Amino acid sequence: MATPNTPLWEVFIRSRNGLAHKHVGSLHASDTTMALQAARDIYTRRGEGLSIWVVPSSAITASDPAEKGMMFEPAESKIYRHPTFYEVPEEVGHM
């Protein structure tokens, strides 16, 4: 008999005070409590974290990599958003 599926979770860990939570991997668990405990056992056996987030994978909406050209085009074409676009005379010094 095929084993019934257990939900998938994505795991995020804050490695140090002051840093953001970062995606480290995924795991299977029946509920939030078990997901947190499994995340601790699988991803923090050597002091990798101070805080863990677990998020049901089904709750994540991702952009389509096939459409990344169109998706990120607005950022590509606006070079005037970068500081190097503007000329400041050398005499003015660092700005």
Next chain:
Amino acid sequence: MYTQALNTAESDDRALEDAAKAAQFQARIDAEERIEPNDWMPAAYRKTLTRQISQHAHSEIVGMLPEGNWITRAPTLRRKAALLAKVQDECGHGLYLYAAAETLGASREELVDAMLAGKAKYSSIFNYPTLTWADIGTIGWLVDGAAIMNQIPLCRCSYGPYARAMIRVCKEESFHQRQGYEIMLTLCRGSDEQKAMAQDALNRWWWPVLMMFGPPDAASQHSDTSTRWKIKRFSNDELRQKFVDATVPQAQYLGLSIPDPGMIQDADGHWRYSQIDWTEFKQVLAGNGPCNRDRMAARRKAHEDGAWVREAAAAYAAKRGQRQSAQAAE
């Protein structure tokens, strides 16, 4: 290595796919770009990787059995704590790898069921018994040493999730090899009986460890595609030679002799080993190694004995879910 069955032929169904997409895919690989789960990939790439990564995962899980055999009989509390931590790491490695395989579309349950049904392979090395405490030292030193040799290039594998899992695994694997070598060093500095025990373990494990790297290059022409896709960066024989060259001086330091009287060092400094008995390798892969039946029986029993836990956890989650939606409706 942990993915030996890869050396068998893979059906070539690329002809049915969009040639332009396939060319674009190969161009990305050639440019050392990483392929991510939602990217387009040839069906054969997906199939090869699912098989390789799941086989690697099964090997980590089955690999807990020979070492788990000695947890209750470790000679000191320090050794016992280290061995427990190592076996727990192997379990963690299996789980990272299953998660990487699942990003290709297979479910965890399908992968595990295929292994339990005997349809998916695991590394031949775990079908050998751990007869003495020295076997635990030898496994850490040689089996994990060989695994590291194979896994370091996999950290640059073209498939992103697999490469990232391998980086985590490699970081942890170094502790395994060092704890194994320390056990060997302690035995070799001990009584004559202890040193003899270390030598006996080396004698039994040496050839099976060399077989871990898979068939000789001349016999495994199917790794061509894996190389082109940058799943594989070095050939079986190249990795095997690297391993032998690294290991010989370590054995000399221990004062142990490698059970290969024909071994010589060539002019370039490489240690040339004798012919490997590939019939033994084929027998073990075919299910006729010393412990194949034991390993499968132990995995099936663990899975069956855990069934009530999975059912209870699912029932509890369902009950809480119902209660929460009932409260929300009030």
